[in-house]
Amino acid sequence: MIPAPKTFSFGEDQLSASIALSIANGKTKGSISDDTRKKVVRSRTIVENIVDKGHAVYGINTGFGPLCTTKISKTETKILQTNILKSHSVGVGTPIASEIAKLMMILKVQSLAKGYSGIAETTLDRIIWHIDNDAIPLVPSQGSVGASGDLAPLSHLFLPLIGLGKVIYKNEEITTAQLFKKTGLKALELGPKEGLALINGTQFIAAHAVKVVEKLHSCLSQADIIGTMMIEGLQGSIKPFYSELHALRPFKGNIHVATRIKSFLEGSEIMEDHIDCDRVQDPYSLRCMPQVHGASRNAWLHLKELLEIELNSVTDNPIIIDEELTISGGSFHGQPLAMALDYACLAASEIGNISDRRIYLALEGNSPGVPKLLMKDTGINSGYMILQYTTAALASENKGLCFPSSADSIPTSLGQEDHVSMGSIGGRKALQVLENVEKILAIELLTAAQAFEFRKPMKSGVLLDEIHKKIRTKVAFADKDRVFANDIEAGIAMIKDKTIIKVIDSVSKREKLNLSTQYSNEFENY
Structure with missing residues (x-):
């Protein structure tokens, strides 16, 4: 920013x-x-x-x-x-x-x-x-x-x-x-x-788009970090994030996400511990983060670029050019932002969708050292089982909200205004989806931190270790069932407050990591 x-x-x-x-x-x-x-x-x-x-x-x-x-x-x-x-x-x-x-x-x-x-x-x-x-x-x-x-x-x-x-x-x-x-x-x-x-x-549409740009950027940034912590917790591979791979399919968003994830994993003992393991490849929700998160990054960038044009435009009607020329046109029409907001809404939903898949993956117990349902003593305890029910519900709700508002038009003003954008609905809907995505990411943050715990005493890189310590000041490790709603509320507060982004910024400054030089500024600034 x-x-x-x-x-x-x-x-x-x-x-x-x-x-x-x-x-x-x-x-x-x-x-x-x-x-x-x-x-x-x-x-x-x-x-x-x-x-x-x-x-x-x-x-x-x-x-x-x-x-x-x-x-x-x-x-x-x-x-x-x-x-x-x-x-x-x-x-x-x-x-x-x-x-x-x-x-x-x-x-x-x-x-x-x-x-x-x-x-x-x-x-x-x-x-x-x-x-x-x-x-x-x-x-x-x-x-x-x-x-x-x-x-x-x-x-x-x-x-x-x-x-x-x-x-x-x-x-x-x-x-x-x-x-x-x-x-x-x-x-x-x-x-x-x-x-x-x-x-x-178009100020109602554009004001909502300003908040969508802000919130979607926050969710995208945190999804990369949380997803990387899940890679560590489940001992995923670092190879899918190599620049050599993404140079061969150089979508801007893919390259940006892969670079970020690889930088978060630098110096990890956990990565080194399984570098020669027999597993050939990880499930898509881990391996394809650059492709999925990256596609949503591209959608965010598209909305940001269009919004900046709109914020500096004249959108009322008629337009007074000079003494001789007054034009009654259609610059008030919301279609340019309406379509981009629908695209951003889908992009946001997909971040929640793949996050839910990583949560489910963490519960399966198929990663060495990580127990089923992220808890050793299950049976009497349900562990993290039902948290994924909540993310499944939220992800499904978001899919229902993804029908593009701009695909609809109902004539108004006795037919004088016979094609309208419905961009106002798209803007409201995109923010509703993002509110749900924040909750999904909060639950993934909790489950990733729980999986991460089972890798101790091995250490990750300094960035993820510091993030894990920060999470533990808000939410304790769970060795038996408790009211997880309280943990979720703490997680949501961390997501809304951008707690883990602040940790990244603080540690990077302290350790002089200069991470910002590795990333494309167009994805970091708005």
Whole structure:
């Protein structure tokens, strides 16, 4: 992950997933420069001139969607923009996480600040106030079809600008009216096109994609480490990770994963102990990690690259190019990210799928020195048997969630919007799958650590040994049955906190291993 800057200039600087997250977490301060303000004012002036001249331009002095041929008078253009926020606030379902709602505002400011949307400075400044002061609107999770922009969720997101809706402020859910009493703010009067500029765009999809990029990267990184610990516990072979093999089929993700796994195994006594054993090859879940994890890495990279384009694009409609050219197009359509999110969803599911297979493999008792069910005294004890039931359930649930949302389209707006992306559903679904993958990886972490224990007193390399020690500070070795749900919760906490990644970073720095020079930066930075 690239270190985020201390300051960020909306509309000028290049936004990435990590910078957006850093702004959302309060580590980076976003602002608008004088040059950007000039562009915003220029665009705003063009919109006002269009209204004065009376030339029909979609969304400025016409109705919306199938009402695009209905002309709106100059005096009614402001009412039109307020009404669009009210009428389009039709979302349902549990509110999205405040972090995602905050990301939506950050991404919207970046798009509007490009100076092609006709937004007013005062409106941009108010959105930035909400970001800086953590006054985060409540946004229902359902209701967007991912084209014509994420209309319903963006409408709810910006209701507070006109004094409506609810926000989370100082850890309390309050109405916008209450927020105004606490802060002295007043409702904004939106000018022509402003309401449409606010709700037209892909920020709901893109904000979810930012979190998918973050979470999938974390799962991929930890899956490599945990899978390597399982190789040690089950005395798998190091040969499938040799660079000579992957040079002959040079997929970027495969090479990256193989390099990582081989580096984690360097200096291992466990590897040396069975280097001349009779086993010819390992099961796929061990041997094919570069191919499977690597394919998911490639999917992650594809999503990251597309997301960075989207984060720095103008996605509302119409677009104000100059005094002479206003274009009503389709840059609000979510298809570019919708398809990539579906691909990432499948990539995430497969990481959980192969992880479950490694867990099952560890329970079989076919590896010398490792008892069946990872416990010596079984019969009276069930050992780790039922933990795999949980991963099987989670992996199966994920497979059901992998049907691509973007394969569906239902016409809306009386047929005017006759093909939609459903990318909003794909983004939510991908995060749901990743939550399940984190749980699967947590259980593999526990089972890999248990198998690893049976290799003592032999040592692995310094990286895996330190990781094992860290795990044992949270979860003890199990020699008899106990309430494993407690262990699983501890494991999930370690996965979410990226505990084992932090150990790798700390040990690498201490031992001066320079692992980062061995890996491709495009897979490590976002």
